[in-house]
Amino acid sequence: xxxxxxxxxxKWVRLDNASNIFLAAMTNxxxxxxxxxxxxxxxxxxxxxxxxxxxxxxxxLLYHSVLRRGIFWYYLEESDLKPVVQLDTNPSCQPLYxxxxxxxxxxxxYWKKRISLEVFHxxxxxxxxxxxxxxxxxxxxxxxxxxxxxxDLEVAEYNxxxxxxxxxxxxxRVKDQKNFGQATQSALRSFSKVTVKAKELLYPTGDADEKKxxxxxxxxxxxxxxxIVEMEMPVKKILKRAKKEQxxxxxxxxxxxxxxxxxxxxxxxxxxxxxxSVPVNLRQFYPSTSARNFFAVTRLEYTYQPGKKNSxxxxxxxxxxxxxxxxxxxxxxxxxTRLIYFEYHPxxxxxxxxxxxxxxxxxxxxxxxxxxxxxxNLGRVSFSKPIESFINQVYFHTIAVRPQFCAISHGDYFxxxxxxxxxxxxxxxxxxxxxxxxxxxxxxxxxxxxEEELGGGSHAGV
Numbered sequence: 365x366x367x368x369x370x371x372x373x374x375k376w377v378r379l380d381n382a383s384n385i386f387l388a389a390m391t392n393x394x395x396x397x398x399x400x401x402x403x404x405x406x407x408x409x410x411x412x413x414x415x416x417x418x419x420x421x422x423x424x425l426l427y428h429s430v431l432r433r434g435i436f437w438y439y440l441e442e443s444d445l446k447p448v449v450q451l452d453t454n455p456s457c458q459p460l461y462x463x464x465x466x467x468x469x470x471x472x473x474y475w476k477k478r479i480s481l482e483v484f485h486x487x488x489x490x491x492x493x494x495x496x497x498x499x500x501x502x503x504x505x506x507x508x509x510x511x512x513x514x515x516d517l518e519v520a521e522y523n524x525x526x527x528x529x530x531x532x533x534x535x536x537r538v539k540d541q542k543n544f545g546q547a548t549q550s551a552l553r554s555f556s557k558v559t560v561k562a563k564e565l566l567y568p569t570g571d572a573d574e575k576k577x578x579x580x581x582x583x584x585x586x587x588x589x590x591x592i593v594e595m596e597m598p599v600k601k602i603l604k605r606a607k608k609e610q611x612x613x614x615x616x617x618x619x620x621x622x623x624x625x626x627x628x629x630x631x632x633x634x635x636x637x638x639x640x641s642v643p644v645n646l647r648q649f650y651p652s653t654s655a656r657n658f659f660a661v662t663r664l665e666y667t668y669q670p671g672k673k674n675s676x677x678x679x680x681x682x683x684x685x686x687x688x689x690x691x692x693x694x695x696x697x698x699x700x701t702r703l704i705y706f707e708y709h710p711x712x713x714x715x716x717x718x719x720x721x722x723x724x725x726x727x728x729x730x731x732x733x734x735x736x737x738x739x740x741n742l743g744r745v746s747f748s749k750p751i752e753s754f755i756n757q758v759y760f761h762t763i764a765v766r767p768q769f770c771a772i773s774h775g776d777y778f779x780x781x782x783x784x785x786x787x788x789x790x791x792x793x794x795x796x797x798x799x800x801x802x803x804x805x806x807x808x809x810x811x812x813x814x815e816e817e818l819g820g821g822s823h824a825g826v
Contacts, residue, residue, distance in 0.1 A: 375442040376432070381532040381707055382657040383486040387438055388724030390461070391765070393588050393785050397457040398490065398762035398770070400497045401480040405754050408474040409508060413449045416503035417472050421447055424496055426527045426655050430466050431486060436717055440487070449474060455589030456811075457763040460484040472500065477756075479504065485657070490742050490760065491645050492527075492655035498747060505754050517748040531652040536700040537708060575667060577734050578636035580625055580767055582786025585813040590763045590783045592811040593792040599778040601804045609680045613771075614642065614741045615687065617780070619679035620798055621737055621769060621791075622666055626674075628790035639665040640737040642687070646700075649693050660700060662690040663735075676798075738768040745774050767791055787813055 379387075386396045421427060427447075429440040445468050452473035460469050461484055469484040470493075481500065483493040506512055585591060606616035622638040643659045652658050664683045668674050689695060706712060712720075745758055758774040761781035769782045782792050789810060799806055812818045 376439050377429075377528055377530070378437055378439050379486065380530045380657045381704060382489070382659065384438070384707075384720070385724055385728060386485045387461075388721050389728040390459075392459075393584070393763075394765045395457055395459040395763050396485040397460050397482050398485060398493070399457055399480050399482045399760070400494065401478050401759040402497075402501055403756040403759075404477045404479065404505075405756060406508070407477055408479055410449055410451075410474060412507040413472070413474055413479065413504050416500055416507055417447055417449055419503050420496065420499045423499070424527065424655070426487065427468070427470055427496060429469060429487060431461050431469060431484075433463065433717065436713060436715070437720075438486075438717065443468070447472060451475065452478070452480060455587070456592060456761070457482060457590065461486070470496075485762075488655050489643075489645075489657045489659050490740065491647060491659075492657070494742070494745060495655060498745070501747065501755065502751055505751050509754065512750045516750050527653070527655040529652070529654040530656065531646070531650065531654045531658040532700065532704055533708075534652075535646075535650045536697065536704040575637040575665075576635070577639050577665075578625075578629070578632060578736050579733075580629055580736065580786075580791070581631070582784070582788040584785055585787055586815065588785070589813055590761075590785060591787060591789065591813050592761060593782040593789060594759060594761075594809045595780045595782075595792075595796060595799075596757065596807045597778050597780075597799065597804050599773045599776055602778050602799075605799075605802055605804060609677055611680045611684050614739070615680055615683050616676075617741070617769070617771065618642070618664065618683060618737075618739055619666075619676045620795060621739065621767075622679055623676055624791045624794035624798065625736065625767070626668065627794045628788075634668055634670045637665050637667040638736045639663060639734055640739055641735055643740050644691065644696075646696070649696060660696055662687060732765060735766060738764055738766060739770075740768075741771040743773065745772055 390396045425442065426440075428442050428445070430443045430445065432439055432441045443466065445466070447468055447470070449472045452475035460467070460471065460482065469487040471482050473480045473482070479501065481493065481497045483496075487493075488496075502517065506514060603613060606613040609616050609619075611619075618640055622640070625638065626632050640663070642662045642664060644662055646652070646658045646660055650658075664686050666674075666679045666682050672678070740760075740762070742760055746752070747755060752775065755774070757777055757779060758772055759779050759781055760770045760772040761783050762768065762770055764783055765785060767782065767784045767786070769780050771778065771780045773779070782795070784791070792808075792810075796806055796808055
């Protein structure tokens with residue numbers, strides 16, 4: 365009997381360090397869901413897509429997870445649920461977690477030639493989810509095009525055996541943890557300092573508290589669906605523009621984004637600080653094949669000075685100087701080790717989950733006050749050569765409480781997907797105007813968000 369109970373017991377894993385803040389920060393306007401999309405050369409066959417999803421789903425055990433609430437922490441539990449592909453008729457990035465439902469933390473949708481994967485950030489980050497998406501597209505295109513020889517495809521680097529590893533704990537957890545008594549005495553002596561440091565380490569804010577951080581204000585969309593603006597451009601053209609400024613593409617686009625906000629904001633006085641959060645994939649510094657979250661967040665800022673030109677070149681130079689030291693391995697290791705220490709601290713363990721949620725919500729609220737924008741550049745994505753010819757373009761976006769862009773490149777094209785909780789598109793018009801004036805040709809697509817724009821249409825996608 366006992367043996368039977370053990371056999372039937374569901375497998376579970378605790379959440380990684382980043383996931384806890386996502387749960388506390390999740391709201392009706394910010395579901396913490398992100399989306400990958402691929403535009404194919406032919407209309408999607410839903411039956412074949414379901415077959416492909418079944419095959420890939422059987423390989424990715426992490427994606428079988430549902431989110432459960434414990435007394436002290438949330439955790440992921442293996443489920444026997446089966447995913448079903450859906451027609452893409454709802455607004456992008458709708459919530460994937462409801463506390464009163466037992467549901468998978470991802471969905472696959474399709475519309476005409478486009479296949480999309482949406483993932484709750486608690487399950488995975490962009491890099492981890494892209495592995496699942498690449499395998500899904502590969503399986504689908506093999507089914508759709510039987511003339512492709514599977515032996516001609518490259519072998520994926522993804523390792524299914526380590527997909528559920530918590531790489532934060534593996535690389536940054538201090539092994540000589542104190543026992544409960546030592547840790548509690550230490551914690552009581554420095555409790556006030558701990559809360560302040562935890563806030564600083566979750567999201568570094570520098571000396572932003574002393575500066576006036578600008579917040580863009582607009583009109584919220586009626587039903588919380590995000591405004592999405594997609595821009596496509598030749599990757600060589602945009603790289604050439606960044607090279608002219610002698611900065612990375614991420615830095616150049618961030619500077620352009622800040623300037624677009626300044627030009628479009630009617631209440632900008634000219635002496636405010638623009639601050640932006642930039643995620644960094646830790647897999648480039650530490651070996652990891654985990655499909656779960658494994659990233660850090662850097663913060664860049666630029667303070668406008670009245671009487672100064674404040675050009676894109678000036679902003680690029682300032683941001684470059686700030687980013688470089690934040691990407692040093694010693695710096696990342698120092699802050700992440702301390703952050704993991706707080707998570708595994710015996711005192712933190714015995715605080716019940718609702719209180720932890722409340723504390724993390726306060727930290728997240730404070731963090732939002734010190735940010736103007738957010739960006740995420742996933743870099744280049746590629747597929748095996750026989751697959752590439754059936755994929756026109758790849759897109760990436762996430763929902764956010766502030767104007768944000770996500771970027772990704774595929775083949776000869778670079779795509780930027782802006783998202784905003786506001787109806788207004790002035791920022792994105794300024795961004796597009798700046799690029800075209802610099803000789804970068806772009807194609808722009810905008811989704812519909814208001815009742816007048818939707819006009820009773822059924823498809824809410826881009």
